[in-house]
Amino acid sequence: MNAPTSSPPCCGREDPGAVAQGMEREQAQELSRLRRQLLVAAVLTTLVILSSLAPMLGGPQLPLLPSWFSSPWTQLLLSTPVLFWCGRDFFRAAIAAFRQHSADMNTLVAAGTGIAWLSSLFTTLFPEVLRAEGLPADVYFETAAVILTLVLLGRLLEARARGQTAEAIRRLIQLQPPTARVLRHGQPIEIPVSLVVVGDEVQVRPGEKIPLDGEVLHGSSWVEESMLSGEPTPVAKARGDTVIGASINRSGSFSFRVNRIGADTVLAQIVALVRQAQSSRTQVQRLADQVVGWFVPVVIAVAIAAFVGWFWISGNAVLALLFLVSVLVIACPCALGLATPTSIMVASGKGAENGLIFRSAEALETAGKLRTVVIDKTGTLTRGQPQVSDFERLPGAALPAPTLLALAAALESRSEHPLAEAIVSYCRQALGQGLAQALPQAEAPELERFEAVAGRGVQAVVGGQEVRIGTPRWLPELGIATASLAPLLERLEAAACSVAVLVVNGRLEACFGVADPLKPSSAAAVAALQRLGLELVMLSGDARRTAEVVAAQVGIQRVIAEVRPADKAAVVRRLQGQGEGPVAMVGDGINDAPALAQADVGIAMGSGTDVAIAASDITLISGNLAGVPAAIELSRATMANIRQNLVFAFAYNLAGIPIAAGLLFPFTGWLLSPMLAGAAMAFSSVSVLSNALRLRRFRPAPLPMAAA
Amino acid sequence: MLSDAAQTSLWRTIDQPIALKGLVVGIGLLLIAAELWWFLGRHGAGVAARGSDTGLQEITISVDGGYKPARIQVKAGRAMRLCFHRLDPSGCLAQVIFPDFQTSLDLRLHATTCVELPATAAGVYPFHCGMNMVRGVLEVVE
16 A cells, blocks of 8 residues: 655644644643642632631531631641642743743733742741731732632633634634545555545435545545535536535435645635635734733832832832732733634634635635725626526527427537527437437437638538528628517517527528526625625626616616726726725626625636636635625624623723722722732633634524515 | 821821931832833843754753743844744733734744744844743844
8 A cells, every 4th residue: 555655743734634633632631730730729729718717706616626727827838839839830931031121911920829838938028027017917828829829720711712712713614524435455444534545436315424535436426515515505526526525415326536635725725715814914913912912010110109109108118019919910911912813703603614714814804894886797796607588489590499499409509609508408308318309310419611700600511501600690690670679679688688590491490599598696785785885896798688687687877888808807996986985796707706806805706717816915705795794703703702801801901900900099099909800811811702603603694585 | 098097197298307218218219210221221142043964053041931032143044943942821922922923823832833934134023922921132243
C-alpha cells in the first residue's frame, strides 16, 4: 500500500481532522485540570471563610469549632494552597509576562490576590504593629482565596464556552467519515481516509457518508448534500456526476474515482474559509485591540493612585490597600478582548451551518450595513439554463409537428448558439421514441451545406429540405411576410421569451419560445430582501423588455438592462458613487467576478464558477438566493451582539474601576469590596461569552410567501 | 462581612505625619512611572528572523505566559515561517491569530507548530492569542 507522503506538520496544511482531535483532547485535559483546581479551591476557601467568620461575628469562636480554627495561622495555612497551588497558573503566567514587559489579566489577578495575601501575612506575623496604630489586626486571607476561586470559576466557564464556539468548525471537520472502502487489486478494503490517494476507486453503500470528492464511475444514487449546502433535497447522482466528501448517500450503491484529497477537498476548503473569517478582525475590534494594549498598565497606575490618594486622605494603610486590591481585581480586560472575536466565531460557524460562508469578519460586519443589493439575472434569479417554454406550429404550416421537431433537432444539434441546446433537448424530449419515426435519419442526420449566419440563425439542407432556424428579424430578408406573426411574438416577449422561427423550404412553419426559467425561490427571496428594507437592482445583459418582464415576475422595480459583461463593475461603482452604498453584488459567472470584487460585499452562488467564488466575500453554497437575506440577517444579529458585548465589557470595566477606587464613596457611599470585585470580573467574561453563544440560536427568518 | 465593631475601627482616620504621607505619595508616583515605563516603554528592537536554506525567514517563538520573543523583525518582500513552541498549558494560548493575514494556528502543548506567511510590505503586524490577552508583533522592515 502506498501511503501518500503527508506534508510536514509544520505548515498548517496537515490533516485538519487529526489536529482537531488532538486539540480536543488537550481541551478536555485542560477542563478536567481546571475542574480539579476549582474543587480544591472551593473546599479550602469555604473553610477559610468559616474560619474568618468567627472573629467577624464578634464572638470568640463559632460553636462546635475549636478555638485554633479561627486563628489567622489556620487561615494562612488554608489559603496558601488556594493561591499557590490552585492558582499557580496565574502567578506563573504573570511572572513570565512581566519579564517580557507585558501585562495582562494574569498580572492583575496575581497582583491583587498576592498583595492581599502578603499584607495579611504581615498582620499575622506582627499584629502588634497594627494594634499600636489603633487598627484591628484583621487578615484578608479569605478575600484572596475567594477572588482566586471566582477567577478560576470564570476560567472554567470560559474554557467550556470556548469549546462551544469552536464547535461549528469541529462539527464540519467531523462530517468526514474516518475510513473509506477502497478497491485495491480488485478487492475492497477499508482504510483510513488519510491513506486514500487521488485516482483510487471508492465504494459507497446506502446510508454511508461519502469520504472524499470524486466522480461517479458505477452505479447511481440519491445523495444528500444538506450539510454542505443547507439544501434539504437529495440530488441524483449517476456515472460522470461529481460527488462531494461528507455528503450522505441515501438510496443506491455506487463507486467513484477520488479526485481530491486532504486540504483540496470541498470540505477542507470550507473549513479553511470559515477559519479565515474567524481569524480576521472587524473595524470595531481594531479599536478594542488598541484599548487592551494600554489597559492593564493604566489600571495598575490607577490602583497605585487609589492607594496613595486614600492614604493621603485617611492615613489608614489597611483601608488604602483594600482599594488597591479592588481596582486590580475588577479591571481584568478579558471581557473586552472576548467581546468581538467570540461573536464572530459563533456567527461564522452558524453561517457555515446554513450554507453561508463568510470570507472575513469584515464581510460579516459590512453585510449588515448594506443598503443596495444588485442581483445579476442569469444564474442568480434564473436557473441560467434556457428552456423551451413554447412550441407552436403556425397556421399554414405544411409539415406535421413531429417532423418539424425532428428537423429542428437535426439542424440545431450542429449549432453552437446558447439557445440551440435548449431547442435540441426540448425536441428530443417531446418526440421521445418517436424521433426515428418522424425522420428516419434523425439520429445521425446528414446535413448538407450547413451554415451559421451571424446574428440571424443557422441553415442547412436536411433530407433534401432546406431548413432554417433563427430570429424573426431574419424573415424579411428571406422575403417572408411576418405580419401574421406579430401577436404571437408580442405574447412570447411579454413572457420574457426569446423567439426562434423554423422555416422549411421558404415557408414559415413553427416558432419556439425559449426562456430562462426563474428559480423557484427567487420571488420569495426578493420579497425577504425588500422586507429587510434593501433597495434592489436587477442587472441583465438582456433586452430591456425581457429584463423588465423577469424583474416584474420576481417583484424587482429597478432594472438596469443591456449591460455588457465588462460594464457590470462600472454599474456597481456608479451606484456606490451615487451614495447608495454599501452595495452588495450577487452573481455567479466569470463575468460577474469584477463586479463582485468591486462591490462592498460580493456574494457568489456556490453553484457558480470558481472565479466568482474567489472574488466574493460571501459564498452561498446552496446556490439559492434565499441565502442572501439569511446572510444579511445573520450579519445584523452579529453586529447587534457585538455591540451588546462591548457594552457589557465596558460597563463592568469602566464603571467598576471608579467604584473600586472609591471615587464615588464621598458622594454616594458606594464601595466595592475586593471579593465583590472578583465576582464582577469573573462574570463580565461569562456574560460576554454567554451573550455571544446566544447567536447559536440564530435561525434565518422563513421566506415570505412569494408576492407574484 | 465586617462586623460593626471591626468596621468602625477599620474606617477610622489616622493622623500620619505629613512627611510619611509625602513619602508614600512620592514612592507611589515613582512606582507608577516605573510601571508605565516597564510595560509601555520600548525595550530594545525586535529579534530578527534569520534566513534559511528554503529561502524563508525563520524564527522560533516559545509560548510560555507570553511570546518569547514578542517583537520579531523580518524583512519586507520575503516570505517567512514562524514556529511556535507551546509550553504553557493555558487554553488561551492554544491559538495564535494573525488578523492581518487572516490566519490562525492551533498550537499543541509541548510541540512546535509552524505557519508560513507570505511576503508583505513594511509595517507593523500584530498577532495575539485566542483571547487577545497575550500579544506579539511582527515588524516588517525594508
